[in-house]
Amino acid sequence: MALVQAAPALAMPPGAANPPVLLRHATLWPGTGAVLPDTDLLLQNGHIAAIGKDLPLPAGANAIEAKGRIITPGLVDMHSHLGVYASPTSRAHADGNEMTAPTTPFLRAIDSFDPEDAAIARGVAGGVTTSLILPGSGNLMGGQALYIKLFGHTVAEMQIPGAPRALKWALGENPKRVYGGRGQLPMSRMGSAWAIRQKLNEAQEVQDSQQRWDKEVAHTTARPNRPDLEPLQALLRGEALLQVHCYEVHDIETLVRLSEEFHFKVAAIHHALEAWKVPQLLREHHIGVATFADLWGFKMEAYDASVHAPAILQAAGVLLALKTDHPVVESRDLMNEAAKAHHYGLAEQAALAAVTRNPAQAIGLLDRIGTLEVGKEADVVVWPGSPLTLGARPERVFIQGVQVVGDGKNLQAAWSQAVHPTAGVCGCED
Amino acid sequence: MRRLILAALLLPAPALASETLLRGLTMHLPAAEIVLHNAEILIDSTGSVRCLSGEAPRLPVFAQAKPCHEGATEPIIIDFAGKGVAIPNLxxxxxxxxxxxxxxxxxxxxxxxxxxxxxxxxxxxxxxxxxxxxxxxxxxxxxxxxxxxxxxxxxxxxxxxxxxxxxxxxxxxxxxxxxxxxxxxxxxxxxxxxxxxxxxxxxxxxxxxxxxxxxxxxxxxxxxxxxxxxxxxxxxxxxxxxxxxxxxxxxxxxxxxxxxxxxxxxxxxxxxxxxxxxxxxxxxxxxxxxxxxxxxxxxxxxxxxxxxxxxxxxxxxxxxxxxxxxxxxxxxxxxxxxxxxxxxxxxxxxxxxxxxxxxxxxxxxxxxxxxxxxxxxxxxSVVAIAPGLPANFTVFDGDPLTYDGHVVWTSCGGTLWPQPQQR
Structure with missing residues (x-):
């Protein structure tokens, strides 16, 4: 059967096929805490090939004068619902919360993700190049996260190959509101902790029985297998990163108790608007925090927030990230969260690290992205001035060496505009 | 005693025993369409503005060229050293x-x-x-x-x-x-x-x-x-x-x-x-x-x-x-x-x-x-800064409409807050 209409192909696949790009004479904010004035940055074969003064222009490379510009790593949004609550808001595309059972660790965000969400193009226009797409927080165990770069036509093109596994959980108000409201477990925090403990016990039993089976010389039964619990086994084996919606002190303590009981690690607590009260506890357990700059008051677990939290957590040595929780804050305003945190006392380079280096570490990708260092993927944002100012928007955004935003174009918008012909989707400055 | 100290922390400046003089301000007076440079403002012990001084191409009738501090009696002086930007409360x-x-x-x-x-x-x-x-x-x-x-x-x-x-x-x-x-x-x-x-x-x-x-x-x-x-x-x-x-x-x-x-x-x-x-x-x-x-x-x-x-x-x-x-x-x-x-x-x-x-x-x-x-x-008058009106303005250490400006002093209905805080 002939295709009536050929699907448009990606303008340029990220990676090798693109000509090298030499960004010249810029001020680099590499995300490591350093500031490198009058520095060149060479993007080649999808990676950062060189950083230095007066780099030679390779044959066939595009030179871009970036004097007076600030260049940062591509932003990493470690809590996003892009694609699982696609824009415009509709019942048909509300796919982030499978609220039919409180523990659904087996679900996968990839199976909900709509690559034609118009907000993706706006996110990359804000300098976001990587996002951790999480299921919602209606369930205690919401499912497994999806790692994407914000460029591509299909989820297969956007998904980051070789990314770690990540699980999303939620403690606190949401699950007990959803299920308690129906007279089901959990109606209380006690119920929440028990439901989690019960699932982890089951996963541990399967894990143990599989190990026993593997040691048997002759098998009389099939190998025990529980696909619904397999993601939790990965957590118990230390092979998955756990990202937990968790705001209040008593929820943080419950999570720590569970992690000690079952010997798993918590990568980060998310939203975490009371984390500023217990920074030592978080540092001792190597738990990162992914939070908002100044949102508060929308529910009890958000009532005791502090605008000084980012600075307090940073000073205490807690791994600090800011995130959007898109669509709560729009993906393209991630840098604005860092700018507000900076206003309230988080140092300039610490504010940048909170949306680049630190979230890259918390999602297990710091070896590939998150800073401007030779060998890392060429996810790079060029800003006309300080990105920590009100209303700052990127001039150019590169993902793996491809200029996705710049020169009045937004390659990603081409897809979403075809589906959702909305004004303002480009987000390109002039 | 402890309770008293706590209360003091939560309250604005104690009932004004004396006048307060703010100086070193750029003062925006949108009601008068005027910006006063090198401005001073004197607030009396009831929280009312008593004097407004500064420099502008045309001074409004309620402001004077002669610095306010010259008419003040031992005021509490807060000097913003030219970096304070004052605007009416929004x-x-x-x-x-x-x-x-x-x-x-x-x-x-x-x-x-x-x-x-x-x-x-x-x-x-x-x-x-x-x-x-x-x-x-x-x-x-x-x-x-x-x-x-x-x-x-x-x-x-x-x-x-x-x-x-x-x-x-x-x-x-x-x-x-x-x-x-x-x-x-x-x-x-x-x-x-x-x-x-x-x-x-x-x-x-x-x-x-x-x-x-x-x-x-x-x-x-x-x-x-x-x-x-x-x-x-x-x-x-x-x-x-x-x-x-x-x-x-x-x-x-x-x-x-x-x-x-x-x-x-x-x-x-x-x-x-x-x-x-x-x-x-x-x-x-x-x-x-x-x-x-x-x-x-x-x-x-x-x-x-x-x-x-x-x-x-x-x-x-x-x-x-x-x-x-x-x-x-x-x-x-x-x-x-x-x-x-x-x-x-x-x-x-x-x-x-x-x-x-x-x-x-x-x-x-x-x-x-x-x-x-x-x-x-x-x-x-609810957005005016002028003698006879209760102090209703805020001072920032930079442009109040950007992230550069932090709230460094505020007043509301004649109550003064020398150290405003966001939780």
């Missing part, structure tokens, strides 16, 4: 401040959420809790006045009120109530009520309600008595408390504020205004720029909120990043709201985004001061 024109403490907790909120289309008799002022943390957050950020409108998912939700954020009980805080009757067109209003369930039904219902109110307003003015049957039907309308505020609208004594984002919905409300004739204001306004010509021609102000709407809803798929600039350039009277309750403190940055779009800085500041007072029907 007016937030659209918020649920005091009505919405913790959104998700019904016990902490107030507003009608039933199926009634018209609850115009509800007054926001009667539901406000004056001890709201969000009110403190707004005040400490230099927002001195908030127009609070009722929560609710009806078509006509009730009457808004203008409050000061300076503390004390409601009777101390209230400036004026009512400010406007609030209505809403859009899918947020949709519920099971046959008419209210659709946007066209909402318009039909609004037309019908305003028509009844118009009949009552005319009867109020008329000296001629109708037939007994007419009088009986009029009396039935009079007995309907929810119609009375709309009579005020149709008599021209109160504006009707309609919250709507979609350009076609706004156009429908504009048609209704042409048909029935009443003072109209539009709030929300994500797509209002598309009907800017009509809005300007009909002298309908827009309270834009949020400043930058996203095209993420079928009601406003045509949202753009520079709506404020487009409306302003089309000659529409424009106010800016923070679109928030807990972050009313960010109102100044919403004004900054308007500047970012290309609107002049002074025009943006007017939107939340002079223009807001005029559109909301408040005395111009």
């Amino acid at each position: 007016i937030e024109p659209l918020t649920h401040l005091g009505l919405l403490e913790v959104d998700a907790e019904d016990e902490s909120t107030d507003g009608a959420t039933g199926k009634l289309a018209n609850t115009a008799q509800i007054r926001a002022i009667d539901g406000v809790r004056s001890n709201s943390r969000a009110i403190v957050a707004a005040q400490q950020a230099g927002v001195g006045i908030a127009v609070v409108y009722p929560l609710g998912n009806g078509l006509v939700t009730g009457q808004s009120a203008a409050l000061r954020t300076c503390g004390g009980g409601i009777d101390q805080a209230i400036i004026r109530s009512p400010i406007a009757v609030h209505a809403r067109i859009g899918h947020e209003v949709k519920h099971d009520d046959l008419l209210t369930g659709s946007r066209s039904g909402q318009l039909a219902q609004l037309r019908s309600l305003l028509g009844q109110a118009q009949r009552l307003a005319k009867a109020q003015k008329s000296k001629v008595k109708g037939t007994p049957a007419e009088e009986q039907s009029l009396q039935q309308l009079r007995d309907d408390a929810s119609l009375q505020p709309l009579v005020e609208v149709m008599a021209g004594r109160l504006p009707l504020l309609v919250y709507a984002d979609n350009a076609d919905d706004i156009a429908a409300v504009l048609r209704l205004q042409r048909e029935l004739g009443f003072r109209l204001q539009i709030a929300g306004g994500a797509e209002a720029y598309l009907v800017a010509t009509e809005l300007a021609a009909q002298h309908v102000p827009v309270i834009l909120t949020p400043v930058v709407a996203r095209p993420n809803d079928f009601a406003h798929l045509r949202a753009v990043d520079d709506a404020a600039l487009r409306l302003q350039q089309a000659g529409v009277e424009l106010l800016i709201a923070s679109d928030d309750t807990h972050n009313v403190r960010n109102l100044r940055w919403n004004l900054g985004l308007v500047v970012h779009q290309g609107v002049p800085w002074a025009a943006a500041l007017r939107m939340a001061t002079v223009d807001a007072a005029r559109v909301l029907g408040l005395e111009p």
Whole structure:
């Protein structure tokens, strides 16, 4: 059967096929805490090939004068619902919360993700190049996260190959509101902790029985297998990163108790608007925090927030990230969260690290992205001035060496505009 | 003892034993359209401004060239060394401040959420809790006045009120109530009520309600008595408390504020205004720029909120990043709201985004001061800084409409806060 209409192909696949790009004479904010004035940055074969003064222009490379510009790593949004609550808001595309059972660790965000969400193009226009797409927080165990770069036509093109596994959980108000409201477990925090403990016990039993089976010389039964619990086994084996919606002190303590009981690690607590009260506890357990700059008051677990939290957590040595929780804050305003945190006392380079280096570490990708260092993927944002100012928007955004935003174009918008012909989707400055 | 110390930490400067002199200021006086450089301001022991001095191409009559400190008697001196930027406390024109403490907790909120289309008799002022943390957050950020409108998912939700954020009980805080009757067109209003369930039904219902109110307003003015049957039907309308505020609208004594984002919905409300004739204001306004010509021609102000709407809803798929600039350039009277309750403190940055779009800085500041007072029907003095008036201004250490400016001193209704804090 002939295709009536050929699907448009990606303008340029990220990676090798693109000509090298030499960004010249810029001020680099590499995300490591350093500031490198009058520095060149060479993007080649999808990676950062060189950083230095007066780099030679390779044959066939595009030179871009970036004097007076600030260049940062591509932003990493470690809590996003892009694609699982696609824009415009509709019942048909509300796919982030499978609220039919409180523990659904087996679900996968990839199976909900709509690559034609118009907000993706706006996110990359804000300098976001990587996002951790999480299921919602209606369930205690919401499912497994999806790692994407914000460029591509299909989820297969956007998904980051070789990314770690990540699980999303939620403690606190949401699950007990959803299920308690129906007279089901959990109606209380006690119920929440028990439901989690019960699932982890089951996963541990399967894990143990599989190990026993593997040691048997002759098998009389099939190998025990529980696909619904397999993601939790990965957590118990230390092979998955756990990202937990968790705001209040008593929820943080419950999570720590569970992690000690079952010997798993918590990568980060998310939203975490009371984390500023217990920074030592978080540092001792190597738990990162992914939070908002100044949102508060929308529910009890958000009532005791502090605008000084980012600075307090940073000073205490807690791994600090800011995130959007898109669509709560729009993906393209991630840098604005860092700018507000900076206003309230988080140092300039610490504010940048909170949306680049630190979230890259918390999602297990710091070896590939998150800073401007030779060998890392060429996810790079060029800003006309300080990105920590009100209303700052990127001039150019590169993902793996491809200029996705710049020169009045937004390659990603081409897809979403075809589906959702909305004004303002480009987000390109002039 | 401990209790006393704690109390002292939570309170503003102790009752003024002496005068306070602020110096080293650039002072913006939008009501007088003047910027005073090298300004000084002397506040007396009652919290009233006693003297204003500085340099400007033309000094207003209430300011003097001779520095205020020369007439002061041993004041407490706060010197901002030329880096202080003072602006009047801002007016937030659209918020649920005091009505919405913790959104998700019904016990902490107030507003009608039933199926009634018209609850115009509800007054926001009667539901406000004056001890709201969000009110403190707004005040400490230099927002001195908030127009609070009722929560609710009806078509006509009730009457808004203008409050000061300076503390004390409601009777101390209230400036004026009512400010406007609030209505809403859009899918947020949709519920099971046959008419209210659709946007066209909402318009039909609004037309019908305003028509009844118009009949009552005319009867109020008329000296001629109708037939007994007419009088009986009029009396039935009079007995309907929810119609009375709309009579005020149709008599021209109160504006009707309609919250709507979609350009076609706004156009429908504009048609209704042409048909029935009443003072109209539009709030929300994500797509209002598309009907800017009509809005300007009909002298309908827009309270834009949020400043930058996203095209993420079928009601406003045509949202753009520079709506404020487009409306302003089309000659529409424009106010800016923070679109928030807990972050009313960010109102100044919403004004900054308007500047970012290309609107002049002074025009943006007017939107939340002079223009807001005029559109909301408040005395111009509520945003004035002048001798004889209570201190109602805030000092920043940089441009207040950017992230560079931090709140370093504030006053509200004559109460001084030398060390403002955000929690």
